[in-house]
Amino acid sequence: MYSVIRTIFNEEHEMFRQSIKDFIAKEITPYNAEWEKNKMVSRESWKKLGDNGFLCIQAPEQFGGLNIQDFRYNAILVEELGLSGCSGPAIGYPLHNDIVFPYILHYGTEEAKAKYIPGMISGDLISAVAMTEPGAGSDLQAIRSTAVDMGDHYLINGSKTFITNGYLADVVVVAAKTDPKLGAKGISLFILDKNMEGFSKGVPFEKVGLHAQDTCELFFEDVRVPKENLLGKVGEGFKYLMTELAQERLIVGLAAVALAESAFLSTLEYVQQRKAFGKSISDFQNTRFKLAEMGAKLEQGRMYCDQLVSLHNDKKVDPAMASSAKYLLTELQCWVSDECVQLHGGYGYMWEYPVARAFADARVQRIYAGTNEIMKELIVRKLLK
Amino acid sequence: MKILVCITHVPDTTSKIQFTENNTKFDKSGVQFIIGPYDDYALARAVELKEQLGASLTVLNVGEAETEPTLRKALAIGADDAIRVNAFPSDSHFVATQIAAIAKENNYDLIMMGRESIDFNGGMVHGMVGELLGIPSVSPVMKLEVDGEIVKMAREIEGGKEYLEAKLPLVAGCQEPIAEWKIPNMRGIMSARTKPLQVKEAISEENATEVTAYQLPPAKGAVKLVDKDNVEELVRLLKNEAKVL
Ligand SMILES: Cc1cc2nc3c(=O)[nH]c(=O)nc-3n(C[C@H](O)[C@H](O)[C@H](O)COP(=O)(O)OP(=O)(O)OC[C@H]3O[C@@H](n4cnc5c(N)ncnc54)[C@H](O)[C@@H]3O)c2cc1C
Numbered sequence: 001m002y003s004v005i006r007t008i009f010n011e012e013h014e015m016f017r018q019s020i021k022d023f024i025a026k027e028i029t030p031y032n033a034e035w036e037k038n039k040m041v042s043r044e045s046w047k048k049l050g051d052n053g054f055l056c057i058q059a060p061e062q063f064g065g066l067n068i069q070d071f072r073y074n075a076i077l078v079e080e081l082g083l084s085g086c087s088g089p090a091i092g093y094p095l096h097n098d099i100v101f102p103y104i105l106h107y108g109t110e111e112a113k114a115k116y117i118p119g120m121i122s123g124d125l126i127s128a129v130a131m132t133e134p135g136a137g138s139d140l141q142a143i144r145s146t147a148v149d150m151g152d153h154y155l156i157n158g159s160k161t162f163i164t165n166g167y168l169a170d171v172v173v174v175a176a177k178t179d180p181k182l183g184a185k186g187i188s189l190f191i192l193d194k195n196m197e198g199f200s201k202g203v204p205f206e207k208v209g210l211h212a213q214d215t216c217e218l219f220f221e222d223v224r225v226p227k228e229n230l231l232g233k234v235g236e237g238f239k240y241l242m243t244e245l246a247q248e249r250l251i252v253g254l255a256a257v258a259l260a261e262s263a264f265l266s267t268l269e270y271v272q273q274r275k276a277f278g279k280s281i282s283d284f285q286n287t288r289f290k291l292a293e294m295g296a297k298l299e300q301g302r303m304y305c306d307q308l309v310s311l312h313n314d315k316k317v318d319p320a321m322a323s324s325a326k327y328l329l330t331e332l333q334c335w336v337s338d339e340c341v342q343l344h345g346g347y348g349y350m351w352e353y354p355v356a357r358a359f360a361d362a363r364v365q366r367i368y369a370g371t372n373e374i375m376k377e378l379i380v381r382k383l384l385k
Numbered sequence: 386m387k388i389l390v391c392i393t394h395v396p397d398t399t400s401k402i403q404f405t406e407n408n409t410k411f412d413k414s415g416v417q418f419i420i421g422p423y424d425d426y427a428l429a430r431a432v433e434l435k436e437q438l439g440a441s442l443t444v445l446n447v448g449e450a451e452t453e454p455t456l457r458k459a460l461a462i463g464a465d466d467a468i469r470v471n472a473f474p475s476d477s478h479f480v481a482t483q484i485a486a487i488a489k490e491n492n493y494d495l496i497m498m499g500r501e502s503i504d505f506n507g508g509m510v511h512g513m514v515g516e517l518l519g520i521p522s523v524s525p526v527m528k529l530e531v532d533g534e535i536v537k538m539a540r541e542i543e544g545g546k547e548y549l550e551a552k553l554p555l556v557a558g559c560q561e562p563i564a565e566w567k568i569p570n571m572r573g574i575m576s577a578r579t580k581p582l583q584v585k586e587a588i589s590e591e592n593a594t595e596v597t598a599y600q601l602p603p604a605k606g607a608v609k610l611v612d613k614d615n616v617e618e619l620v621r622l623l624k625n626e627a628k629v630l
Contacts (some may be wrong), residue, residue, distance in 0.1 A: 014454070052571065
């Protein structure tokens with residue numbers, strides 16, 4: 001049996017893990033196929049997560065939060081969602097908790113925090129972060145959306161694409177140029193509200209995988225954004241992105257290992273049941289070696305994740321470390337899910353098999369949150385410094 | 386109003402069950418433990434009653450130190466405090482005696498537990514506790530409302546339901562659908578660690594019974610598939626091989 005000895009969790013974490021497992025079994029797994037057809041999870045599922053206190057756990061008490069500053073809980077949520085193999089939920093809920101929410105918490109004005117945080121905790125407000133544009137992905141400094149200071153508000157124009165949670169999102173952190181002449185220093189971040197006039201959305205994209213994820217385009221046409229919705233200072237958006245992207249990349253890495261484990265566990269079962277040449281597939285030496293390779297690397301990946309989670313709790317994970325994790329672990333996920341398909345033969349290519357979905361879902365992990373090529377760039381910059 | 390819920394600490398229903406020492410001891414290695422599923426229903430209903438009536442809610446387990454995470458989980462679900470009677474729960478009579486002793490000390494109005502544990506399935510403890518305390522004991526209770534001093538219940542009986550009332554104090558052995566299982570929420574988990582968990586020594590009591598051996602059910606044979614058009618073959622197999630017709 002595949003299992004890894006872990007040392008970073010205490011009794012409360014284990015209780016939390018069990019709660020999350022029970023919650024997923026009751027409220028997520030039974031609905032995931034329907035959500036994949038709908039191209040989005042249900043709003044109700046967000047409310048249920050909120051009712052159980054599983055959203056934005058680090059939020060201060062004054063906003064109705066629990067003020068839990070222990071990243072191990074966040075990591076467990078990602079891990080258990082990943083292990084369930086429900087990839088849409090595994091990407092969408094943590095994006096809200098661990099990627100968007102920190103921008104509002106760390107850089108939001110008091111008015112904005114009071115307005116948005118309670119709803120983000122309860123699941124009434126679903127959130128997204130919008131950096132990528134049709135003409136600028138890796139080259140973030142080249143974004144063209146603009147925010148013009150009109151005295152008592154900002155006027156935002158432009159469009160964004162490939163936005164996770166986009167279709168359902170009520171609150172979106174948007175990167176726009178407050179000074180189009182400048183590169184990185186011209187970027188500022190704003191909170192946009194779906195009710196603002198001039199803010200519209202496309203329909204969810206037809207994607208290769210992550211079918212329960214409502215990835216879509218966003219359009220801004222003369223959107224009037226109140227001054228209090230500026231995050232931090234004008235011109236510092238790029239700096240904030242670089243700071244917060246480390247956690248985003250770490251989360252992608254954690255999800256990668258858990259999703260890969262999910263594919264691996266279903267493969268372990270399959271190869272023992274499936275027969276060929278009068279034997280189980282698991283009796284062939286090739287299968288045995290492949291299983292051993294995957295088991296060993298997943299074990300290594302898991303231990304690496306635990307170490308990173310511990311370090312991150314002590315604020316010791318720098319952007320280059322997070323980039324290494326994102327790069328290595330998403331490559332691991334893609335390799336594992338590909339090998340798992342191979343061990344399933346033709347069945348591995350059939351959508352009804354979890355491993356087929358795992359394979360399709362894995363691919364994008366090397367692309368978003370910064371492509372793995374960009375990750376290598378960030379790693380080498382530190383090496384050559 | 387004071388409610389006591391007695392919970393068992395039992396192997397997860399998906400655990401692989403094995404025995405050691407010549408089939409006389411249950412092998413705990415690698416087994417994940419949970420609150421007994423029937424006890425979990427009792428606890429869920431008790432949490433609702435606590436909220437509805439402003440009752441206090443204590444959970445009790447007769448068990449060794451390893452059962453404390455299970456008690457903590459009950460605290461996370463909503464109990465106010467916990468008591469662990471420090472002893473191996475060797476048989477139903479022993480456990481009932483311990484529960485009755487705690488109940489005498491604390492005068493609970495309502496004592497709830499599962500209709501049976503899912504490890505040894507004795508289904509006797511609630512009856513014995515009622516007897517030891519000289520109060521009514523009802524099981525299996527699938528519905529329970531408290532109206533002042535009166536408890537209104539529904540019991541499952543062969544082919545139907547029985548509705549009955551009794552006065553507090555009372556012991557109820559519970560089952561679904563008395564309430565829906567509750568998943569500990571984040572607030573509950575964070576508060577569980579600071580709620581009181583008291584450890585009490587067991588009162589001495591002889592076991593009334595002794596287990597001499599356990600036996601696992603025979604391993605399942607291979608599956609035989611019969612073509613859907615070949616009903617006669619299916620009947621023949623059910624008659625001659627499975628011998629169920
Ligand atoms: C399902 C999904 C969800 C997403 N969710 C979000 C979201 O929520 N918010 C958001 O803002 N964005 C999101 N994205 C966008 C994602 O982050 C971008 O697609 C990604 O950053 C790459 O940008 P691009 O698509 O423009 O590709 P490009 O930047 O055009 O890259 C094309 C290729 O060129 C390579 N390349 C580019 N620059 C270099 C370089 N300097 N050196 C070497 N190689 C280079 C890239 O690695 C890539 O292989 C999502 C994307 C997808 C597919």
